[in-house]
Amino acid sequence: MKLISTFIIGLIFGTGITVGGMANPAKVLNFFDIAGTFDASLLLVMVSALAVTAVGYIFVLKRPHPVFEDVFSLPAAKQIDMPLILGSATFGIGWGITGFCPGGAIPALGLMIPDPLIFVVSMGAGITLAKFLRSKDAFKTTKTHN
Template identity: 85%
Template sequence: MKLISTFIIGLIFGIGITVGGMANPAKVINFFDVAGTWDPSLLLVMVSALVVTAVGYYFVLKRPHPVFEDVFSLPAAKQIDLPLIAGSTAFGVGWGITGFCPGGSIPALGLAIPDPFIFVGSMIVGITLAKFLRGRNAFKTVKTHN
């Protein structure tokens, strides 16, 4: 049942990303082009996602535990550190240059064009490199203002 619910949730997410235009790199790049061909329609998609997430967290976290697990798996870190800044920067630069974010790139694989495959491959390399560097303690924690 856990596998089936995971599949259904992923399918709904992929359909939402696709219908919202987040799997279309041209639409995403136009959203970032505020001085040119700005397309504000993705702002509605992002705000809608934030509202749904906030409502979902409000109700779900009132439960004693998740449906298929014993405890909720929530991030414990509260500080802004170098890995967070580096990851956020890589995410933003990659999204702005390619028009793909990780969530939008997976459904875009179904388009059978090379761009999302290149992006996902590069993303996997980046994740692997980050894990390697973290394992070698290359990222030292740098505390900044919260």
């Protein structure tokens, strides 16, 4: 039942992303083009998603545990650190250049065109590289003593 529920939730999410225009890179890039062909409709999509999520969290977190798990899996980190800043910047730059974000690119794979496939493969490579660098402590700073 957990797998069926996950599939249905993913299908609803992907449909919402597609209907909202987030899988269309031209529409996304027009949202970012504030000096040219600006299209504010994606702002409505984002605000709507935020509102639904906020209400959902209020009701869901009142439950003792999720339906198919023993405990909620929520982020524990509260600090703003360099990996968060670099990851956010990389996400924003990639979204601004390509017009795809993971939530829009994955449903766009169903269009059978190369652009979302190239994006998803590149995203996978970036995730793999970031995991490799984190395993090598590349993002951690060490204090040197004189």
